[in-house]
Amino acid sequence: xxxxxxxxxxxxxxxxxxxxxxxxxxxxxxxxxxxxxxxxxxxxxxxxxxxxxxxxxxxxxxxxxxxxxxxxxxxxxxxxxxxxxxxxxxxxxxxxxxxxxxxxxxxxxxxxxxxxxxxxxxxxxxxxxxxxxxxxxxxxxxxxxxxxxxxxxxxxxxxxxxxxxxxxxxxxxxxxxxxxxxxxxxxxxxxxxxxxxxxxxxxxxxxxxxxxxxxxxxxxxxxxxxxxxxxxxxxxxxxxxxxxxxxxxxxxxxxxxxxxxxxxxxxxxxxxxxxxxxxxxxxxxxxxxxxxxxxxxxxxxxxxxxxxxxxxxxxxxxxxxxxxxxxxxxxxxxxxxxxxxxxxxxxxxxxxxxxxxxxxx
Numbered sequence: 001x002x003x004x005x006x007x008x009x010x011x012x013x014x015x016x017x018x019x020x021x022x023x024x025x026x027x028x029x030x031x032x033x034x035x036x037x038x039x040x041x042x043x044x045x046x047x048x049x050x051x052x053x054x055x056x057x058x059x060x061x062x063x064x065x066x067x068x069x070x071x072x073x074x075x076x077x078x079x080x081x082x083x084x085x086x087x088x089x090x091x092x093x094x095x096x097x098x099x100x101x102x103x104x105x106x107x108x109x110x111x112x113x114x115x116x117x118x119x120x121x122x123x124x125x126x127x128x129x130x131x132x133x134x135x136x137x138x139x140x141x142x143x144x145x146x147x148x149x150x151x152x153x154x155x156x157x158x159x160x161x162x163x164x165x166x167x168x169x170x171x172x173x174x175x176x177x178x179x180x181x182x183x184x185x186x187x188x189x190x191x192x193x194x195x196x197x198x199x200x201x202x203x204x205x206x207x208x209x210x211x212x213x214x215x216x217x218x219x220x221x222x223x224x225x226x227x228x229x230x231x232x233x234x235x236x237x238x239x240x241x242x243x244x245x246x247x248x249x250x251x252x253x254x255x256x257x258x259x260x261x262x263x264x265x266x267x268x269x270x271x272x273x274x275x276x277x278x279x280x281x282x283x284x285x286x287x288x289x290x291x292x293x294x295x296x297x298x299x300x301x302x303x304x305x306x307x308x309x310x311x312x313x314x315x316x317x318x319x320x321x322x323x324x325x326x327x328x329x330x331x332x333x334x335x336x337x338x339x340x341x342x343x344x345x346x347x348x349x350x351x352x353x354x355x356x357x358x359x360x361x
Contacts, residue, residue: 010034010038013039013041014040015041016040016052026040076119077120087264088244088253088255090216090242093215093216094215095116095212095215096117098278099281100281101142101285110130110285110288111128111146112126112288113281114280116277121280128284142221143224146219146221150229151232151236154232154233157213157236160211215241217233218277219244220245246275253271301352302316305351312339315339
């Protein structure tokens with residue numbers, strides 16, 4: 001509380017969330033300045049641990065509020081875009097798309113596409129990609145996943161640009177002539193496009209939303225991710241859109257043809273914009289991945305239940321809320337769910353009892 005306490009006084013006890021290196025040296029130095037013993041420690045329990053948790057929460061919320069205020073500052077956004085164009089030797093990018101990949105040890109892979117226009121998030125243009133890979137089970141690494149996401153996105157761009165009535169707005173649905181892929185918007189339910197002929201663009205079944213070209217593509221990562229993105233875009237014939245990568249280690253910016261990264265000033269408005277864009281893409285990818293993983297884990301035990309298809313699974317989860325509560329229900333209670341009779345309910349109870357704890361709740 002800087003308004004009521006003297007911040008020049010060194011306290012006798014300093015609580016931190018992570019113990020610093022050479023903590024003994026720091027304690028001796030601070031003790032000499034204070035004139036008495038000073039201890040630095042990480043609280044593990046009790047009131048001090050709770051106080052530190054509140055400090056961390058306040059810091060996170062303060063940073064979020066600061067980012068939001070800066071994002072709404074039109075002057076600051078214009079400064080960032082002009083500086084970004086100057087440092088990358090391109091025109092100020094009015095539309096920037098950022099891509100990231102999220103997964104758990106290679107499973108439930110999801111890609112994200114985050115869009116900033118005029119330096120501010122355009123959340124209705126965000127997209128999620130369910131990554132298939134060559135065999136439909138995913139890709140072996142992040143660079144291959146990044147290549148697939150960028151290839152699919154720009155294949156659709158070329159398709160929409162070359163079709164009659166190009167540029168018509170609409171809601172999202174992404175389909176290709178091979179496989180099935182999932183794309184979600186931030187305010188709509190998942191849409192699945194099956195293999196086969198693609199409906200005419202601009203229709204209700206296949207509206208447009210990938211017709212807008214970005215001025216800059218940003219990927220989360222260093223040269224490998226940048227090269228994967230560039231290769232995917234070159235493969236579909238999009239050569240005129242620059243690609244850069246923002247690496248987390250030193251927050252350096254990588255370009256395709258450079259052997260060394262571009263180091264932005266630490267106080268650069270352009271660097272802040274790229275960090276905000278990267279963090280938003282990372283958040284969006286993680287949320288998509290967690291949702292996909294949660295759905296798969298929740299429904300895995302019910303997939304094997306006899307006589308329980310997708311519609312009955314949905315009715316059960318809506319009625320009971322979770323598989324854990326479903327396990328605790330009796331046959332008569334399950335029979336009250338629409339679509340279930342007593343015999344089907346008894347079979348389901350027997351199945352859940354026999355499965356024991358092998359299913360995932």
